[in-house]
Amino acid sequence: MKAPDIEAFFADRRALDAAAYLELDYVFECGGDPRVAAAHLCSEQSTAQWQRVGVDEDYRPRHAAKIIAFRSEPISALSLPVPGAPAGPLHRVQVTIAHPHGNFGPRIPNLLSAVMGEGVYHVPGVPVIRLEDLRFPEAYLAAFPGPQFGVEGLRELLGAYDRPIFLGVVKPNIGLAPAPFAAIAEEAWLGGLDIAKDDEMLADIDWSPLDERARLMGEARARAAAATGERKLYMANVTDEVSQLCALHDVAVARGAGALLVNSLPVGLSGLRMLREHARVPLFAHFPMLAALTRVPGYGVHSRVLTKLQRLCGADAVIMPGFGERMMVPEAEVMANVRACLEPMGTLKPALPVPGGSDSADTLPRVYATIGTRDFGFVCGRGIFGHAEGPRGGAASVRAAWTRLATQDAARDMERPVKD
Amino acid sequence: MKAPDIEAFFADRRALDAAAYLELDYVFECGGDPRVAAAHLCSEQSTAQWQRVGVDEDYRPRHAAKIIAFRSEPISALSLPVPGAPAGPLHRVQVTIAHPHGNFGPRIPNLLSAVMGEGVYHVPGVPVIRLEDLRFPEAYLAAFPGPQFGVEGLRELLGAYDRPIFLGVVKPNIGLAPAPFAAIAEEAWLGGLDIAKDDEMLADIDWSPLDERARLMGEARARAAAATGERKLYMANVTDEVSQLCALHDVAVARGAGALLVNSLPVGLSGLRMLREHARVPLFAHFPMLAALTRVPGYGVHSRVLTKLQRLCGADAVIMPGFGERMMVPEAEVMANVRACLEPMGTLKPALPVPGGSDSADTLPRVYATIGTRDFGFVCGRGIFGHAEGPRGGAASVRAAWTRLATQDAARDMERPVKD
Known part of the structure; x- marks a missing residue:
């Protein structure tokens, strides 16, 4: 690109109609002039060729993505051993891009194709790049359903206020037939569990058909609710081909499921959105594949982007890799995801954050202290179903x-002096 | 895990029923005993807890993933600056895992959850891991549709034999209204293009509704076919919410599209499979998001896995990041993807490999020499639509x-001595 072409991809934020643009924060490492690299990033994700040959026209004013914040610093080497090491001096660059959503509309797959597509990861001279965050104008958010129940709706369904929601993943997760599966779930409910859930790996499969599992779990749930005087939910995993999601919703809910689990990246975020439009019960999104996109610092996408998208698509709760060495996610990143669930986002309801991974009674104090709010879900697997005293003792x-x-x-609170 | 538990996750391949298992090749970096790490990798992706507390049972013989090949070497440091640096001596490990597909069945989202899920990227002591390849038994492949047309079907539709298929991405890709869009596509068809295609970023959008675009493109296609005596195709991008895919197929095909483009990771591979079951025309899969999962050596997933899955789900052609510095993919990786399209895969038809990225007449000799077969698609964007002589001259x-x-x-061939 020539100098005037490069400048056409820079803009003053105040000169733009904020309602017409998404804001995207990227960090990238590049070779050569970092402003040229930033202009290419904008060009490739929007108007890659902005005029016909021989025609006096320019699609950039309306359709180009534009840099509205730019900061670069020289670096001595790329931070990752990626192919395509670029020529020229190296820089690490932070940009905010205003991307006109009128290029594609309020469609999740087209949004992903724009902000995480070829025009991001195949920009000349930019082998290392990460989408750190994205922000939506209210006009764009308004086209999405967001959570149907959200945190408050979940609390009302359970009658559980002013405390975390307690979930348990029934284990053994693979191989256990529906009858013993429901029997140990019932024990955990009797011990105090709010929601007994299928493992994210458990499917509608011959050794545990969803129809039978949901029926037996529904019956066990009802017995446990009657015995304890507490409301209880069974969360059925309906992760399956997208063509089956709504049918499995109907089967699971008819038989006894009061919430559904869906692996949102394997199914596709758009499949989650489709299920949301159909669902009569809360949807819990689970995180398989997420770490493949998010773990390497400086590359791929920050997990908060995916949390926001799951909330946008209608997840009432977002199960996310949680605290502790085991999950290999920095605490600040987990907290960014917790905030992405709870912070204001247009008129969308908050989603319940459920940070998970090898949790048990022992880890609850640290998790609660770190999160600093009671609006979270606390999920145990082996911490309940592998507990030495059995699932009832575990719960x-x-x-x-x-x-x-x-x-x-x-x-x-009692010790704190009263202020007025 | 204790020593006998660890050994329960190792098996002799000859002792297993090959038809019941997927074979997964992983490379990972770990701290501590590499055999323990490998056993955890198997456990976490299958029977994470293989018995109820106090019950004498073991779900591992039938349901556990099992190591069938193992090789480790000491390393002095992890190859990537990931969080969760493990304790103990470091190793780089190559394993092949036999994973029982009866755990979840022939369902793409459940397959992804198993082989790229929490049980892969959150294994204790294993912060760096990559799924390098996967192989399916014929019994599993038989449950999937694979390509409807494949390479031969595409050739028949075009009447184009014994040569590459020539595709062009109509540009300007964003902002151009349907009438001028069709006019420049017609020029390119007249110049010799086989397939004029929508850019992967082009949606069904107010400034270019798919209905109108497909109608005008269909008319232009027909004129160009009549003028040249060659068959021509318009490939419409139907990437959209999965709930809309089949309806957009119907509109596009009814108006004049002879092939469809779908961004398979943004839509979800399961959405691609759903569309395949509905489609009456060839499906071309495009690669947004792929590099986010595949670029960092040693981490995430090798792109050939995603190519195989796209073929499994029914892509008649797989557009992939191609050759040259620009796409930042090593030549060997592009070739692995070309082979994944064309090599035998049960009774599934071959898919047309379409390696792309900043190609033009100038790059065709190198691409052809490297691929070494005429069974490929050659796609240009600016190489045709930004050509100094215009789209007709470019094509x-x-x-x-x-x-x-x-x-x-x-x-x-003439110079070569005849052998019999």
Whole structure:
């Protein structure tokens, strides 16, 4: 590109109609002039060729993505051993791009193709790039459903207020037939669990057909609710081909599921959105494939982007890789995802953040202290279903751990001098 | 895990029923005992907890993923700056895992959740891991449709045999109204293009509704076919919410599209499979998001896995990042993807490989020499629609470049001594 062409991809944010643009934050490493690289990033993700040969026209004013914030610093080497090491001096660059959503409209696959597509990862001289965040104008958000129930709706379904929601993944997750599966789930419900859920790997499969599993789980749930006087939910995993999602919703809900689990990246975020339009119960999104896109620093996409998109598509709760060494996610990143669930986002309801991974009664204090709010889901697998005292003892241990924390909170509130 | 538990995740391939297992090749970097890490990788992606507390049972013989090939070597440091640097001595490990597909069945989202899910990227002590390849038994492949047309079907539709298929991405890709869009496509068809295609970013949008675009493109296609005596195709991009895919297929095909483009990762591979079951025309899969999963060596997934899955789901052609510095993909990786399209895969038809990226008449000789077969698609964007002589001249330049190559081939064949 020549100098005037490069400048055509830079704009003053104040000169743009904010309602017409998404804001995208990228960090990238490039060779050569970093402003040229930034202009190419805009060009490739929008008007790659902005005029016909021999025609005096220019599609950039209306359709080009435009740099509205730019900062670069020299670096001595790329941070990753990627192919395509570029020529020229190296820079690390932070940009914010205003991308006109009128190029593609409020469609998830087309949004993904624009902000995470060929025009992002195949920009000349830019082998290392990460989409760090994206922000939507209200006009764009308004086209999406967002959560149907959200945090408050989930609390009402469970009658569980002012505390975390306690979930358990029934284990053994693979191979266990519906009858013993429901039997141990019932034990966990009796011990204090709110929601017994299918593992994200558990499908509608011959050794555990969803129809039978949901029926037995529904019956067990009803018994446990009657015995404890607490409302309970069974969350059925309907992850399957997108052509089957709505039918599986109908089967699972008719038989006894009060919530559904869907692996949103394997199914596709658009499949989640489709299910949301059909669903009569809360949807919990689970995170397979997420780490493949998000773990390597400086590359791919920050997980908060995917959290926002799941909320946009209608996830009432977002199960995400949580705290602790095991999940290999920095605490700040988990917290960014928690905030992406709860922070204001147009008129979309908040989604319940459910950071998970090898949790148990032992980890609850740290998780609660870190999150700093009671609006979260706490999910255990082996922490309940592998507990030495069995699932009932496991679930009771988690509830007891919460009671201790709530008591400490209350004591602290009592000691605090009253201010007016 | 204790020693006998670890050994339960290792097996002799000859002792397994090959028809019941997928074979997965992973390379990973780990801390601690590499055999323990490999056992955890198997456990986490299958029977994470293989028995109920206090019950004498074991779901591993039938349901566990099992290591059937293992090789490790010490390394001094992880190859990537990922979080979760593990304790203990570091190793780089290559394993082949036999994963029982009866755990989830022939469902793409559940397959992805197993082989690229939490049980792969969140294995204790394994922060760096890549799914290098996967192989399916014929019993599993038989449940999938694969390409409806494949290479031979595409050739028959076009009447184009014994040469590459020539495609052009109509540009300007964003902003151009349907009438001028069709006018320049017609020029390119007249110049020798086989297939004029929508850009992967072009949607069904107010400034270019698919209905009108497909109608005008269909008319232009018919005129160009009559004028040249060659069959021509318009490939319409139907990338949109999965709930709209089949309806957009119907509109596009009814108006004049003879092939469809779908961004398979943004839509979801399962959406591609759904469209395949509905489609009456060839489907071309495009690659947005692919590099986010595949570029970093040693991490994520090798692109050939995604090529195989696109073929499995029914892509008649796989547009992939191609040759040359621009696309930042090593030549060996492009070739692995070309082979994944064309090599035997049960009874599935071959898919046409379409390696693309900044190609033009100038790059055709190198691409053809590298691929070494005429079974490929050659796609130009600015190489045709930004050509100094306009789209007709651009398309003609590509066909002329092919004529030169074919003439050279023929001359070489003439010079070669006849063997019998």
